[in-house]
Amino acid sequence: MKYLFTILFSILTILSGCSRSGDGERPSSSSDTPAPLTVGLVFDAGGRGDRSFNDSAYNGLEMARSRRGIDFMFAEPDGQGSDREAALRLMAVNPDVQLVIGVGLLFSEDIADMAKEFPDKKFACVDYLRSPGVTIPSNLAGMVFEEKKGSFLAGAIAGLVTKTNTVGFIGGMESGVIRKFQSGYAEGVHFVNPEATVISGYIGMSGSAFANPAKGRELALGQYGRGADIVYQAAGASGLGVIEAARESGKLVICTDRDQEYLAPGFVLSTMTKAVDRAVLAMVESVLDGSFAGGTAVSYGLADRYTDYVYNEKNSALISSAVHKRVEQLRADILSGKIVLDETTSLD
Amino acid sequence: MDELQYGLTGATLGVVFLQILRISVPYVLTSVGAVFSERGGVVNLALEGLMLAGAFGAAAGQHVSGSVLGGMAGALLLGLLVALLFAFITVTLKADQIVAGIAVNILVMGATRFGLVLLYGSSINSPRIPGLRAASLFLDPLFLAALVSVAAGYWILYHTPYGLRLRATGEDAATADSAGINVQGMRYSGVLVSGLLGALGGAFLVFQQHTFTDNMTAGRGYIALAAMIIGRWNPLGAALASLFFAAAESLEIWTQGGWIPSQLLQIIPYVVTLLVLAGFMGHSAAPREAGVPFYKNRRSE
Numbered sequence: 010m011k012y013l014f015t016i017l018f019s020i021l022t023i024l025s026g027c028s029r030s031g032d033g034e035r036p037s038s039s040s041d042t043p044a045p046l047t048v049g050l051v052f053d054a055g056g057r058g059d060r061s062f063n064d065s066a067y068n069g070l071e072m073a074r075s076r077r078g079i080d081f082m083f084a085e086p087d088g089q090g091s092d093r094e095a096a097l098r099l100m101a102v103n104p105d106v107q108l109v110i111g112v113g114l115l116f117s118e119d120i121a122d123m124a125k126e127f128p129d130k131k132f133a134c135v136d137y138l139r140s141p142g143v144t145i146p147s148n149l150a151g152m153v154f155e156e157k158k159g160s161f162l163a164g165a166i167a168g169l170v171t172k173t174n175t176v177g178f179i180g181g182m183e184s185g186v187i188r189k190f191q192s193g194y195a196e197g198v199h200f201v202n203p204e205a206t207v208i209s210g211y212i213g214m215s216g217s218a219f220a221n222p223a224k225g226r227e228l229a230l231g232q233y234g235r236g237a238d239i240v241y242q243a244a245g246a247s248g249l250g251v252i253e254a255a256r257e258s259g260k261l262v263i264c265t266d267r268d269q270e271y272l273a274p275g276f277v278l279s280t281m282t283k284a285v286d287r288a289v290l291a292m293v294e295s296v297l298d299g300s301f302a303g304g305t306a307v308s309y310g311l312a313d314r315y316t317d318y319v320y321n322e323k324n325s326a327l328i329s330s331a332v333h334k335r336v337e338q339l340r341a342d343i344l345s346g347k348i349v350l351d352e353t354t355s356l357d
Numbered sequence: 358m359d360e361l362q363y364g365l366t367g368a369t370l371g372v373v374f375l376q377i378l379r380i381s382v383p384y385v386l387t388s389v390g391a392v393f394s395e396r397g398g399v400v401n402l403a404l405e406g407l408m409l410a411g412a413f414g415a416a417a418g419q420h421v422s423g424s425v426l427g428g429m430a431g432a433l434l435l436g437l438l439v440a441l442l443f444a445f446i447t448v449t450l451k452a453d454q455i456v457a458g459i460a461v462n463i464l465v466m467g468a469t470r471f472g473l474v475l476l477y478g479s480s481i482n483s484p485r486i487p488g489l490r491a492a493s494l495f496l497d498p499l500f501l502a503a504l505v506s507v508a509a510g511y512w513i514l515y516h517t518p519y520g521l522r523l524r525a526t527g528e529d530a531a532t533a534d535s536a537g538i539n540v541q542g543m544r545y546s547g548v549l550v551s552g553l554l555g556a557l558g559g560a561f562l563v564f565q566q567h568t569f570t571d572n573m574t575a576g577r578g579y580i581a582l583a584a585m586i587i588g589r590w591n592p593l594g595a596a597l598a599s600l601f602f603a604a605a606e607s608l609e610i611w612t613q614g615g616w617i618p619s620q621l622l623q624i625i626p627y628v629v630t631l632l633v634l635a636g637f638m639g640h641s642a643a644p645r646e647a648g649v650p651f652y653k654n655r656r657s658e
Binding site: 060211221 | 372473479481571572607623
């Protein structure tokens, strides 16, 4: 008897844990004429409503729909993201879908396997992470951003704006991916301000390090307490704690991926942004135009401002025009090759 | 590498001391609650879920009502509901307590995310709430609640008839039953106390953070469980162990990038728990029948 209840209950909870896992959902087709392309999108953990990567990728497809008349469907794996492979397969076996896009670097391995299994479909992966010695299948295009260069510019802003000559960095999970943000940032700070001190910290060593705002707050309060007046955070949802700490101590924070200025107006110095929406749009257009570059990692970098930093009327009070000019010069120098930054991600 | 400044002046020590207390509040509340559940004979792996439910209740409660009291009420209500569910499954239905605890955690994780999307259209966080403005940590009602929970918890467990009955239930339910104690009622009460205190622990996180973030407890329920074990199923011990874990976490925060690898400091709670469980630090004093369902009028299954 008790086992029956236990089993039943377990099944119930697992079912409730999956948010619509595996359902391919089709937003209404806009017209009667057949779409030139149907795209299948698989979200990363967080899914729609994350106001970040997933939402941005979705916007990219909506832009593609209104401009080029494509059709798309999407699937949301559960919170743990364990059924990523199943969701990808669901899209790949659908005869209507010609392009499958996975959002997030955690798809990198699964999507490469899937591309080999379905050679007549095209695949793309946002934030693709190439393992050493792996050849990318010719029907898979990796989509990468220039986090190191973007972080370098964020560091340059911090190094120029700091009054205490001490700035901080807080990363989510300690890994090669996040260390790239840290090293780019530190290089940027020291490039413009060799005297400055950079204090670095990480939330933790597991995936939950990206969802621990309370620890992000404590780490940030510690760094502000040690004299930092600007902290750069690349910590996912844990970064919300860093923003809260900035507001609480009246100091500044630089965010990543998406502009989070609205969370703490006046305390967000800038944001290192990745235009996932425009990158997805460009990827879809490359398939439509026949210029799809499979087998490679396509870079969406500083050029065309796919990877960029935020400078607008909201933070121009914090960044003087002289600082802005200097950072724009650095950006031009990186683009012209005068400043060389290695974008390779170490996987240790 | 970037050098660190360890200015261990008196002021810094004060900051560190405050930080340790701040980090320990959710641990203390939740682990003291866990003592009640386990002393009554219910192994409580659902702490993570109870905290998360409380956190969500606090955010939603304050967002809806606009007051701290509304937030508190929301936290207590959701904590109570989840605890009732857990008690119903483990005490009334007598399901495996470990499995049920984990199932409740998964359920709450999914349900709170669903609630986030439903109420606020976000899968990451709730809108900002005013939180709880206390002049200092020492005036924060939840900090005071943590203090009171330790003292009152100790007094209730060891100096009241209710405490004696609860402990008897966890040690030997059949004997307690023959002495006229309502075993099921006792176990329900232990789990519900755990739900209320765990929910307050979650509420503290939300009020400090001014927003509910998906899965924001980030394993704190399991740390609280470990604190209760190291504290030998005693409110005072659980509180001291919570302080110890908070100190380890604070030390890790302040020494990052220094000569001590932060990974070593991060594993301290888990290593200490394993050592205690393995009996390297004196014999562990778990209630004898914690985890054993009680069947009235039956010697064995």
